[in-house]
Amino acid sequence: MKVPWHAIWGYGAHIKSTPGVLYVQKRSQQSSYSIDAIKHLLLVGGHTIQTATINRLLEKGASISFFDAHGTPLGTLRPFGPNKNEDIWCLQTSIPSHRFVVEFVRSSMKSRLLWLEELAESSESALFYRGEQDVLRQAQNEIEYLVRIEEIRRLHALSTDMYYEILSRLVPAELEYRRRTYRPHFDPVNAMLSFGYALLFGNACVAIIGANLNPDHGLLNQGAGGFVYDIIEPLKRSMVDSVVFELARESLHPGDYELSQTRCVLGDDLVSSLLDRLYTTIDQRIIDTNVYAYLQSLERGGEFEVIC
Template sequence: MTSEVPWVTVWGYGADIRATPKTLIVRGKTERTAYPLSSFHHLLIVGGHTLETAAVSHLISNNISVSFFDVHGEPVGSIRPVGGDAYPLRSGQKNLPVRSSAMSVITSALKARMMYLNELASGRDDGLFYKGELEILSDASSELEFLITLPELGRIFTLTRNMYYEILSRAVAPELGYHRREKPPYVDPVNAMFAHGYAVLYASVSVAAAGAGLDPEIGALYGNVVPAGKNRGGCVMDIMEPLMTPMVDRVVVGMAAEGRLSRRYEVSSRCIVSERLMNEFNLRLAESVDSAGINRNVRMYADAVSNGGSSGQF
C-alpha cells in the first residue's frame, strides 16, 4: 500500500512498527499496513507503540525523520538525519532582537486569524462577533507597534489568541462541545483535531527549520515572551504560529461546518476520533499543510536571523 500523504501517522496504542531497507511495516490490532520508504518523508508516532531499533536505522538512512508525540498530540522528541554543523544559525538566533522579532510573529498570526474570522463572518446571517470584539482585535493589531515591554506584547498575544478560539466556537455546531482551545485531555473532537493538525504542522516545520540551519529550540516570541510549552521548540512555534490558521484551523472548522465530525468520535476520559475521520482529516491536511508555504516562512525567519532581524515580518 502506498501512502496517500507525505507523512505516515501511527496513532493510538499497541502498534508494532518495523522496517526493511525499502518498506515500513505497521502491524496494528486488526491489520498490517506497508509503506514504501520512497513514498513519504516523515513518520509521526502518536501514543504508545513498539518501535524496532532497526526500523529507525532504515528510516534515517532513507532521509526520513521520526517525530514522537504523546496521545494528546504534545511533542515528546524527534530523530532527524543531520550532518556537519547541525545548527549554523544558532548564534544568530541568540542575538536576534526579541521585541521586534516577537512582534513580527504576533502581527503575522493576528492578521491570518482576523482574515479568517472576517471570512467566516461574511457568510453568516446571524453574525459571528459579539459587540466590541472586532474593535478589540482591530485595535490590538494597530497598537502592537506602540507596545514597549515584552509583558505587554505577551498580554496582547494571549488575549487575541484566546478571543480567536472562542469566536471560532460560534462557527461549529454546539453539539460538538467545542467552546475554546483547551489543554489536554481533550473532550471534544474539534480540540482533538486541532491537536493532531498542529502536531503534523509542528513536525513539518521542525524538520524544515533544522534543515535551514536553525536551532528549533531558540525562539523570539516563544521562550522569551510566552512559554513554548513542554518539549516544544521556540523557533518551531514562532514559525508555525502564523501558519496554524490557514493550514490547520480552516480544515478542522471546515469539516465541522460540513457535518463531517458528527457521530464519528467517542468521549470518555478524552475524545477519541474514529479512524475513518482521522484518515479523511489526514488527506485534507496533506493538501493544506503546504511544504512550499512552510519553507517560505522558514526562509524568511532564517533570513531575519542572518540579517540581525532587519528583514521585516516573518
C-alpha cells in the first residue's frame, strides 16, 4: 500500500529538489521521489534541507514535520489556508469508535494466542496451566459481541496480564521476571520490553503525524499518545516481544545488566544487541499500512483490518 507521506530517518541526509523531484542524498546513496506524491515529509533525526525545497513542498500543499531521533514530534510547517488536521481530528472524535477498538483488541489477542500456542508446542514442559488456553480462546471469541468499550478494555487487560504471566514460565528464574510491571523496572525482561515498546512508539508516532491524525485521541488507550498505543498494541508481539523473550531465554547473562535499589539498567552491549534485532523486526511498512487503513476507513467508511 502506497502512503502519501515519506519519512527520512537517522542523520546526515541532504535534501534538495528540482520543480518536480525530491532528492535525498545519504552518504553515497541517492534516492528520488515525485514531489507531487508527497503530501507530508517527515524528518526524523538530523538532516539538512534546502529552503527552496521547503518552499516547493509548501507550494504543492505538502506539510513538513520534524522529530527527534526517537520519533518525538517537535513541530510542523504547513501551507497557509485551511488546516486538514482539523478536519481529520474532527472525524476521529465524531465517528463511533467501537469497531476500531474491537479490531485493535481482536488482532492483538489473536497474535498473542497463536504465538503462545506455537511456544507451547515447542516447549519441553507444559506452558499453559489447566484452563488458561480455553480462557484466552473464549476471550478472543467474546470480543466481537461486547458492546461497551469499558467491557472490551477489561477483557483486553485480563488477557494481556495472562499473556505476560504465561511467558514468564519460559524465562530463567534468576532473571526475576514474573509479569509485566510499571516503571521503574527491577528485572531485565521488563526493561527490555519497555525499551522496545518505546522504539515502536516512535515509529508509529511518525506515521500517525504523517497521516495528519491526532496521536492523543486514543480509542482503546486514553491519555497522551493514546492513539499511538492503539496502533502498536497488535504489533508488540511480532515486533518486540519475540526479540526480547528470545534474548531472555537464550543469551542473557548477569553481566548484561545491573540491578540497583532504584531500577534495572541495561548494559551497552545488551542495548546494542537489542537494537540490532529490533531494527529487523520493527517493520515501518506494516505500521504505515495500518495507519493508512485507519485513515481511509475514517474518510471513506468500510472495514478496518489490522495487519500484524
